[in-house]
Amino acid sequence: MTPPVLCVIDEAGLATVQDGGRPSLAGLGVPRSGAWHRSRYRTAAALVGADHDQSAAVELLAGRLALTLRQATALAVVGPADVRVHGEELPTDTALHVSAGQHVTVVHGGAGPVYVTVAGWQEPRTLGSCSTDTFSGIGGRVIGHGDVLLGWGDSGQVGSFARPAAATTSPSASTLRVIASGDADWCTQEWAVAATARSGTRLAGPVREVSSALPSRPTIVGAVQLTPAGEAIILGPDGGLTGGYATCGVLITADLDLVSELAVGVSIRFVPVDVAEASRAFEAQGSAEGRLVVRAGRLGQEPAPG
Amino acid sequence: MLGDLVTPTVEWLGDRAVLVCVADPQEREGLHRMLAEALPALLIRRGLRELLVESETPSPALRSDVERVLEADLVPQDVASPTSRVVHLPVHYDGTDLPLVADLLRCSTQDVVRAHGEQAWRVAMMGFAPGFGYLEPVGASTLDWGSLPRRESPRPRVPRGSVAIAAGMSAVYPQEMPGGWHLIGVTAVTMFDVLDEDRPAVLSPGDVVRFGPAQEPS
Known part of the structure; x- marks a missing residue:
């Protein structure tokens, strides 16, 4: 049975549908794809009571997202955005009660992706995921004017949380921690962000002697590859699974979200760390996320904020 | 022939994956089967001259876990290759x-x-x-x-x-x-x-x- 219309998209900037992605199909050449900023996505999913990594979210990278509800439900926005429901300014990082007929606008304004989740939204999956792989074209969809989200609204979801302190202990986006491969002298130089995309973030730096004809090797999200033209590319979730450039290091898992927050023109540095430190950073991040999910449970009777 | 066998090198590729560098495709096929059997929770991808062994989350023990499997029995030269499709x-x-x-x-x-x-x-x-x-x-x-x-x-x-x-x-x-x-x-x-x-x-x-x-x- 096809679910009824939950909301209609009136306007959308750079927006796609994402979830946790397709992590188990790498052996067939399928990139993981999925939410670029994992912790924001997971927060947004948890706030509307959704099973994180399986539920759909709109990933807004720039511009506005405007929609009109057709059913009463709960909705959450996580990330740097100005949120208005029927003209009234409301907070991010909290589940909002919305009624049928209400207009919601989300204006992107800050570093990195903004996630919008809607309780009850049902999105078809391709190869186990509704993520939009912008590079290979597999699954998902670009969200635009006139599109609809289908589902059965669920206004019982209300949750909120204060942004956990541990989430801010990571270094700023201008310093990214890496496990270096081989000599780490490339880490010490300054790089400027030249272009950002879900498939990879390009950094400009001094031209270096690197081999241009290496055999293709398997690679991984977060790998930093040096090109003969003097660029470094940090592979993103839609990036390829094999690469023919020299891999000089790989970002630690705890800093992967920071890549999605990089803006063109900013300067960054890499800081080499060891695997033990990388693992501690990841654990710290995980316990912060755990607290958040506990607080975003189904609270039923609580009135809608605002 | 045992003297010719060298344990493959294992290097970190980030905090949740290692690359196992192999001498030739035959060794790669054999090691893939060995590692998949010994470490079933890990995702293993083949390269041309390497295997990428990936864990879902950062794992400081990953490299030594993989090395232990490789050292345990060197490369089983006699493992019958399963019939290829x-x-x-x-x-x-x-x-x-x-x-x-x-x-x-x-x-x-x-x-x-x-x-x-x-x-x-x-x-x-x-x-x-x-x-x-x-x-x-x-x-x-x-x-x-x-x-x-x-x-x-x-x-x-x-x-x-x-x-x-x-x-x-x-x-x-x-x-x-x-x-x-x-x-x-x-x-x-x-x-x-x-x-x-x-x-x-x-x-x-x-x-x-x-x-x-x-x-x-x-």
């Missing part, structure tokens, strides 16, 4: 680069077509695009595939189904995409089908591929 792909050998390839390999276009069709190819690794298999020659070769370099500049668009060769390997482009290999023909087989949840890709690592001339429509 054979995939037959009919090809219309009318690729635009066929004459150039024949020149570079110093033979006729018919020689290239015959040699490509007689060669047994094995899926060494998947990547570049969903369903794209890097095929390495196995057994005897009548042409020196390794002497053929990639094109000097890649094409911005290679048609879907193109059968290509370069750098000692062959491949089929599963979708229209950029590509730097020489195009020698086209197959009508759908190499990747997102609607097929059970088996979206025609090729899997370890499969043997046999190309052959497609029957002309009568």
